Amino acid sequence: xxxxxxxxxxxxxxxPGIGPRAARRFVYHLLSKDAExxxxxxxxxxxxxxxxxxxxxxxxxxxNGASQKLCDICSDExxxxxxxxxVEKDADFENIRKAExxxxxxxxxxxxxPILEKEPAKKIRARELFDRVQERAKGGALKEVxxxxxxxxxxxxxxxxxxxxxxxxxxxxxxxxxxxxxGLSTGAELEYSDRETFTNALKNRS
Amino acid sequence: xxxxxxxxxxxxxxxPGIGPRAARRFVYHLLSKDAExxxxxxxxxxxxxxxxxxxxxxxxxxxNGASQKLCDICSDExxxxxxxxxVEKDADFENIRKAExxxxxxxxxxxxxPILEKEPAKKIRARELFDRVQERAKGGALKEVxxxxxxxxxxxxxxxxxxxxxxxxxxxxxxxxxxxxxGLSTGAELEYSDRETFTNALKNRS
Amino acid sequence: xxxxxxxxxxxxxxxPGIGPRAARRFVYHLLSKDAExxxxxxxxxxxxxxxxxxxxxxxxxxxNGASQKLCDICSDExxxxxxxxxVEKDADFENIRKAExxxxxxxxxxxxxPILEKEPAKKIRARELFDRVQERAKGGALKEVxxxxxxxxxxxxxxxxxxxxxxxxxxxxxxxxxxxxxGLSTGAELEYSDRETFTNALKNRS
Amino acid sequence: xxxxxxxxxxxxxxxPGIGPRAARRFVYHLLSKDAExxxxxxxxxxxxxxxxxxxxxxxxxxxNGASQKLCDICSDExxxxxxxxxVEKDADFENIRKAExxxxxxxxxxxxxPILEKEPAKKIRARELFDRVQERAKGGALKEVxxxxxxxxxxxxxxxxxxxxxxxxxxxxxxxxxxxxxGLSTGAELEYSDRETFTNALKNRS
Numbered sequence: 001x002x003x004x005x006x007x008x009x010x011x012x013x014x015x016p017g018i019g020p021r022a023a024r025r026f027v028y029h030l031l032s033k034d035a036e037x038x039x040x041x042x043x044x045x046x047x048x049x050x051x052x053x054x055x056x057x058x059x060x061x062x063x064n065g066a067s068q069k070l071c072d073i074c075s076d077e078x079x080x081x082x083x084x085x086x087v088e089k090d091a092d093f094e095n096i097r098k099a100e101x102x103x104x105x106x107x108x109x110x111x112x113x114p115i116l117e118k119e120p121a122k123k124i125r126a127r128e129l130f131d132r133v134q135e136r137a138k139g140g141a142l143k144e145v146x147x148x149x150x151x152x153x154x155x156x157x158x159x160x161x162x163x164x165x166x167x168x169x170x171x172x173x174x175x176x177x178x179x180x181x182x183g184l185s186t187g188a189e190l191e192y193s194d195r196e197t198f199t200n201a202l203k204n205r206s
Numbered sequence: 207x208x209x210x211x212x213x214x215x216x217x218x219x220x221x222p223g224i225g226p227r228a229a230r231r232f233v234y235h236l237l238s239k240d241a242e243x244x245x246x247x248x249x250x251x252x253x254x255x256x257x258x259x260x261x262x263x264x265x266x267x268x269x270n271g272a273s274q275k276l277c278d279i280c281s282d283e284x285x286x287x288x289x290x291x292x293v294e295k296d297a298d299f300e301n302i303r304k305a306e307x308x309x310x311x312x313x314x315x316x317x318x319x320p321i322l323e324k325e326p327a328k329k330i331r332a333r334e335l336f337d338r339v340q341e342r343a344k345g346g347a348l349k350e351v352x353x354x355x356x357x358x359x360x361x362x363x364x365x366x367x368x369x370x371x372x373x374x375x376x377x378x379x380x381x382x383x384x385x386x387x388x389g390l391s392t393g394a395e396l397e398y399s400d401r402e403t404f405t406n407a408l409k410n411r412s
Numbered sequence: 413x414x415x416x417x418x419x420x421x422x423x424x425x426x427x428p429g430i431g432p433r434a435a436r437r438f439v440y441h442l443l444s445k446d447a448e449x450x451x452x453x454x455x456x457x458x459x460x461x462x463x464x465x466x467x468x469x470x471x472x473x474x475x476n477g478a479s480q481k482l483c484d485i486c487s488d489e490x491x492x493x494x495x496x497x498x499v500e501k502d503a504d505f506e507n508i509r510k511a512e513x514x515x516x517x518x519x520x521x522x523x524x525x526p527i528l529e530k531e532p533a534k535k536i537r538a539r540e541l542f543d544r545v546q547e548r549a550k551g552g553a554l555k556e557v558x559x560x561x562x563x564x565x566x567x568x569x570x571x572x573x574x575x576x577x578x579x580x581x582x583x584x585x586x587x588x589x590x591x592x593x594x595g596l597s598t599g600a601e602l603e604y605s606d607r608e609t610f611t612n613a614l615k616n617r618s
Numbered sequence: 619x620x621x622x623x624x625x626x627x628x629x630x631x632x633x634p635g636i637g638p639r640a641a642r643r644f645v646y647h648l649l650s651k652d653a654e655x656x657x658x659x660x661x662x663x664x665x666x667x668x669x670x671x672x673x674x675x676x677x678x679x680x681x682n683g684a685s686q687k688l689c690d691i692c693s694d695e696x697x698x699x700x701x702x703x704x705v706e707k708d709a710d711f712e713n714i715r716k717a718e719x720x721x722x723x724x725x726x727x728x729x730x731x732p733i734l735e736k737e738p739a740k741k742i743r744a745r746e747l748f749d750r751v752q753e754r755a756k757g758g759a760l761k762e763v764x765x766x767x768x769x770x771x772x773x774x775x776x777x778x779x780x781x782x783x784x785x786x787x788x789x790x791x792x793x794x795x796x797x798x799x800x801g802l803s804t805g806a807e808l809e810y811s812d813r814e815t816f817t818n819a820l821k822n823r824s
Contacts, residue, residue, distance in 0.1 A: 214663065217662055230712075255652075256622075
């Protein structure tokens with residue numbers, strides 16, 4: 001039977017960006033604390049899964065305040081009905097929300113599609129996105145779906161795939177499918193910009 | 207009298223990005239070579255200043271092939287007459303040219319304007335740019351000046367300053383003064399994008 | 413009341429080397445797993461504190477195999493009785509043990525003493541170390557205490573402090589108090605070595 | 619014919635640690651200076667090779683002050699006659715001299731011997747070292763040769779090779795051949811020390 005130190009080291013090694021050495025340091029960190037502290041942490045982990053729900057419309061994680069099934073944005077009648085912004089994951093959503101420059105609905109894809117992926121539909125919530133867009137477009141409120149994914153090869157692949165899937169809805173309901181503008185990101189210098197970035201920045205000049 | 211090792215170390219310390227330790231290693235590198243090698247390098251340095259001219263229109267450095275005074279772009283009649291792209295320095299020009307997405311004239315500013323700079327006109331070729339734009343606009347060929355500087359605080363400051371200087375010409379000759387588009391540069395991920403980059407990328411979506 | 417996401421983010425932010433952003437990613441990692449996984453992790457954390465004991469002689473953490481109170485090294489009669497190697501923390505012990513070049517007893521100080529620390533005795537197990545050394549020296553078995561701390565300012569400060577504390581025992585029982593040799597560590601190059609390292613390496617040449 | 623920009627970029631690309639991009643920036647740096655500056659730099663490079671000699675005893679580079687053939691250390695009668703410290707290169711010598719903890723003669727090997735090198739004698743001044751040691755030992759003044767090379771695989775390989783070469787002299791003249799002590803270098807922490815470093819530090823404890 002593996003020692004609890006080994007078991008816990010393995011759990012922590014699965015944390016994003018954590019190797020075995022850092023995982024082991026986490027374990028020693030816990031050992032240096034008293035049993036009460038460890039108990040409280042264990043409780044917080046259990047509590048997380050109990051009290052955090054996933055919104056059935058946008059798939060964001062949110063705290064279940066009043067036994068509702070929808071997150072604060074999806075259930076807020078002041079949310080701009082005309083746009084749906086599609087992101088890869090909750091951390092992207094959080095960062096975007098901080099920018100305070102978007103006021104419509106969101107949708108969490110739950111991933112991106114690697115290049116040459118054989119089963120793209122299994123990597124993201126493709127079916128759920130289709131249903132959600134259809135439902136909102138049917139009523140006539142939704143005008144635009146904004147694909148807000150990274151400017152990476154995976155991201156571009158994901159944009160291609162989703163665009164194809166949403167194409168029938170776009171035609172039927174006269175929806176715009178857009179993606180984020182490319183150009184110089186803050187801090188970019190021209191001496192080090194790649195060809196694609198400059199070409200996009202030139203095209204999008206204003 | 208300082209030793210030649212010290213003297214040369216100081217010269218190399220002025221090279222961009224080189225500290226005293228690296229400069230010293232350069233000197234030892236030269237010492238490890240024979241006198242012929244050092245002589246050839248010294249010749250190449252002298253030759254550089256002799257055979258490389260600065261274009262009197264765009265201020266790029268270029269090799270004097272046929273005793274002309276203009277660089278290959280400024281003297282090429284196929285160059286697109288309607289646009290002038292303003293960059294900070296030669297290295298920016300070289301990188302942009304590799305992108306092969308621009309076919310008009312260039313202008314090398316020779317620097318950028320730091321925030322709170324008291325004498326901005328001395329930091330860049332402001333007067334020369336004004337004259338060059340006026341000359342090209344007078345004939346009616348020039349339609350747009352594109353300010354292609356980095357998306358940094360210095361860069362934005364430079365854009366503001368140049369825009370103000372060129373304003374009278376823009377009005378008189380109906381010129382467009384544009385700057386490069388902001389948005390996601392290649393490789394950007396939304397989880398780590400700053401507020402400004404996302405906001406620009408959202409605004410420039412397409 | 414803070415959300416469980418915030419609560420857990422704060423816990424993870426206390427993990428060594430983890431900032432708020434990485435902590436938040438850990439939380440999303442857990443949210444992406446099912447409740448069973450989270451439960452198992454919570455159990456492993458509780459179990460850690462239950463089944464891992466701290467040896468009452470050397471203060472190492474160890475797994476309680478047979479209800480004993482001593483770790484495998486302190487309870488092993490083959491352990492070399494003549495030396496006691498003092499380290500800062502469990503991770504140091506683990507790394508040293510892997511080197512397989514030491515076969516005596518250990519003692520975990522539980523920390524190091526910062527420069528100018530006003531209450532050094534509270535930073536480390538000074539009292540416990542004194543008692544342990546006295547107990548082993550009284551019987552005549554212990555001949556040497558090896559202070560194996562980092563070659564840092566804190567480490568040197570700790571060596572000074574412990575040496576002073578153990579001085580009476582060293583005299584009374586004719587104990588040697590030693591510390592690890594200084595010199596070139598593996599991979600060190602002379603061009604980049606600091607003055608102290610070279611001077612020590614020269615002194616310890618062989 | 620390549621442009622002087624290309625030619626000079628290639629020269630600078632041979633400087634230690636400099637890639638093509640940095641080399642190009644050096645060229646633009648020179649272009650931004652006037653011809654006088656470039657001329658002075660070219661002169662300094664020529665001057666370097668003219669006025670810096672290589673000591674015929676220790677092979678250090680030194681400035682030819684009074685038409686002498688020996689460097690200040692080799693020609694100084696106060697230099698400790700009993701030790702000769704062998705280093706790889708001038709930069710090592712400079713760093714060691716700053717430590718001010720050695721007062722004997724030096725010898726610059728001019729390199730190190732890579733693992734599996736087929737012609738080790740061509741990589742370093744093996745013959746010259748043998749002669750120099752023999753000459754100093756014959757008179758009876760030299761007592762010890764200190765091999766001060768990096769604690770790297772190349773360095774250890776070099777120590778092995780030189781030790782073998784000097785072995786006959788060591789026996790004949792009762793010379794000590796030593797190498798720098800291994801152990802914790804300044805700043806080293808035990809949690810991250812490799813097995814060899816700890817083992818050496820334990821062996822060299824004091």
